[in-house]
Amino acid sequence: MKLLEDRIIKDGKILEGDIIKVDSFLNHQLDIKFLNTLAEDVAKYFKNKNINKILTIEASGIAFATVISENMNYIPVVFSKKKKTLNIGDSLWQSHVKSYTTKKDYMISVSKEFIGKDDNLLIVDDFLAEGNALRGLIDISKKAGANIEGISVAVEKGYQGGGDYVRKLGYDLYSLAIIDSIENGKFSFKRI
Amino acid sequence: MKLLEDRIIKDGKILEGDIIKVDSFLNHQLDIKFLNTLAEDVAKYFKNKNINKILTIEASGIAFATVISENMNYIPVVFSKKKKTLNIGDSLWQSHVKSYTTKKDYMISVSKEFIGKDDNLLIVDDFLAEGNALRGLIDISKKAGANIEGISVAVEKGYQGGGDYVRKLGYDLYSLAIIDSIENGKFSFKRI
Numbered sequence: 001m002k003l004l005e006d007r008i009i010k011d012g013k014i015l016e017g018d019i020i021k022v023d024s025f026l027n028h029q030l031d032i033k034f035l036n037t038l039a040e041d042v043a044k045y046f047k048n049k050n051i052n053k054i055l056t057i058e059a060s061g062i063a064f065a066t067v068i069s070e071n072m073n074y075i076p077v078v079f080s081k082k083k084k085t086l087n088i089g090d091s092l093w094q095s096h097v098k099s100y101t102t103k104k105d106y107m108i109s110v111s112k113e114f115i116g117k118d119d120n121l122l123i124v125d126d127f128l129a130e131g132n133a134l135r136g137l138i139d140i141s142k143k144a145g146a147n148i149e150g151i152s153v154a155v156e157k158g159y160q161g162g163g164d165y166v167r168k169l170g171y172d173l174y175s176l177a178i179i180d181s182i183e184n185g186k187f188s189f190k191r192i
Numbered sequence: 193m194k195l196l197e198d199r200i201i202k203d204g205k206i207l208e209g210d211i212i213k214v215d216s217f218l219n220h221q222l223d224i225k226f227l228n229t230l231a232e233d234v235a236k237y238f239k240n241k242n243i244n245k246i247l248t249i250e251a252s253g254i255a256f257a258t259v260i261s262e263n264m265n266y267i268p269v270v271f272s273k274k275k276k277t278l279n280i281g282d283s284l285w286q287s288h289v290k291s292y293t294t295k296k297d298y299m300i301s302v303s304k305e306f307i308g309k310d311d312n313l314l315i316v317d318d319f320l321a322e323g324n325a326l327r328g329l330i331d332i333s334k335k336a337g338a339n340i341e342g343i344s345v346a347v348e349k350g351y352q353g354g355g356d357y358v359r360k361l362g363y364d365l366y367s368l369a370i371i372d373s374i375e376n377g378k379f380s381f382k383r384i
Contacts, residue, residue, distance in 0.1 A: 028273065029306040032258055033266035059250030059271065066224055066258045074225040079251065081220065114221040 001041055004154065004177040005189045007034065014182055026154060027060035027126050035067045038176055042124070042152045043071035045174045049149040051075065051122045055115065055141060057108060057133050058082055060126040064154060068124055078115060080108040080140060093143045097136035108136045110144070117145035128153040128175060131162020138169070150174065158190050193233055196346065196369040197381045199226065206374055218346060219252035219318050227259045230368055234316070234344045235263035237366045241341040243267065243314045247307065247333065249300060249325050250274055252318040256346060260316055270307060272300040272332060285335045289328040300328045302336070309337035320345040320367060323354020330361070342366065350382050 013021040025031040054077045056065040065077045083106075092109040099106060115121070123137045134151065141148050148171060156163045156175035166173050178190040205213040217223035246269045248257040257269045275298075284301040291298060307313070315329045326343065333340050340363060348355045348367035358365045370382040 023303065024305070028270065028303055030254075030258065030261075030269040030271070031266075032261040032269060035258075036262075036266075059254060059273070062222075062251060062254040063258045063269065066222065066227075066255045069222075069224040070228075074223075074228075077222040077224060077255065078220065079222070081251070111215065111220055113216070 001038070001176040004038060005187075008155065008177060008179070009187055012187060014185055014187075018182070020155070020157065020179065020182075022127075022155060026064075030063045032063070032067070035064055036070070038154055039064070039067035039071045041176060042068050042174065045152070046072075046122060046150050049120070049122075049172075051120050051149045053078060053115070053119045053121055053146075055080070055110070055121045055123045055137055055146075056125060057137060061124055061133075064126050065124050068122070068152070072122075076114075078110060080110045080137060082106050082108055093140045095136040095139040095143070098130075098132045108133075108140065110140050112144070115141065115144040115146050119144070119146040120149045121146050122149055123151045125153050126155065128156040128162045128166075129160040131160075131165050134162060134166055138166070138171070152176070155179065193230070193368040195226075196230060197379075200347065200369060200371070201379055204379060206377055206379075210374070212347070212349065212371065212374075214319075214347060218256075222255045224255070224259070227256055228262070230346055231256070231259035231263045233368060234260050234366065238264075238314060238342050238344070241314075241364075242312050243341045245270060245307070245311045245313055245338075247272070247302070247313045247315050247329055247338075248317060249329060253316055253325075256318050257316050260314070260344070264314075268306075270302060272302045272329060274298050274300055285332045287328040287331040287335070290322075290324045300325075300332065302332050304336070307333065307336040307338050311336070311338040312341045313338050314341055315343045317345050318347065320348040320354045320358075321352045323352075323357050326354060326358055330358070330363070344368070347371065 011024045054065045057080045091112040094109045150172040152174045156178045158178040180188045180190040203216045246257045249272045283304040286301045342364045344366045348370045350370040372382040
């Protein structure tokens with residue numbers, strides 16, 4: 001999606017260790033109008049699928065999931081939690097996730113109440129690099145017996161393998177921008 | 193707001209240790225259409241204030257902040273992070289927060305890039321009990337030199353002191369539902 005590629009070129013920053021920072025509009029400060037435009041595109045891509053629920057992961061995926069829901073008849077959003085809090089209950093679908101940014105493992109949890117075998121899910125997240133968070137969400141969906149109709153991320157780092165892994169599993173992954181390489185501080189994108 | 197009170201009565205659960213669970217629509221599964229209706233009300237309440245940015249805290253505050261932004265001309269949302277990740281940078285406003293639900297202290301951080309002395313903030317969160325997260329957000333706003341125009345939460349547990357504390361500091365706090373007491377498994381609300 002050219003609009004997102006242009007925004008990444010304009011506002012994205014490249015940090016040491018191949019970290020891409022898009023936190024002025026996507027995952028720390030949020031440009032809600034812009035996210036809405038992305039969400040329209042996601043809804044259009046999946047319009048012929050019979051999706052009844054959006055599954056995402058806290059925290060950065062939540063705003064994106066919210067605006068996608070608005071463009072898909074307000075279907076419910078469920079976000080997996082990274083910590084077990086006192087009020088989430090004991091009846092949980094869980095999966096282990098390795099974090100690329102913090103380098104620590106963590107557990108993600110979704111209450112069994114909110115994901116089950118009758119669900120046709122769209123899994124969404126803001127960012128896809130090695131795909132660890134997505135693997136966790138796929139694992140939880142499978143444990144719940146839910147059907148994964150599609151997966152969408154805003155930004156995919158195409159050269160870190162997460163997207164290819166998910167596509168090889170046979171899932172319909174729609175990434176709005178795929179960064180192919182970063183050379184001399186310049187982004188280049190894979191034509192989608 | 194009667195609509196929210198009715199929803200709490202219908203879907204809210206009371207757990208041991210005085211924990212109120214509204215996770216079927218507010219902070220685990222999200223009813224986006226319902227959140228939008230709450231957001232309209234918040235925007236109406238603050239319509240005469242000169243607010244240019246929304247500050248919230250991950251994770252549960254993000255969806256509520258997103259829909260409030262949509263009702264306030266898409267002003268930017270900034271969410272404070274609970275962990276320092278590799279890509280947030282070193283130039284941070286920070287504050288210590290005690291959690292009521294996990295019983296652990298944690299640090300919240302906002303990049304100095306996104307909150308500063310020119311900002312007129314609306315601080316929002318999904319839930320207000322002892323007010324620890326709000327205190328952290330107020331602390332960060334003050335450190336940044338930003339002006340706090342108002343504060344809004346969906347659900348306030350009126351008897352745990354957080355709301356009164358914030359009001360005594362002189363802030364314009366708008367809670368959409370204030371739970372006054374829970375007796376014999378029944379919610380009673382403070383008329384707003």
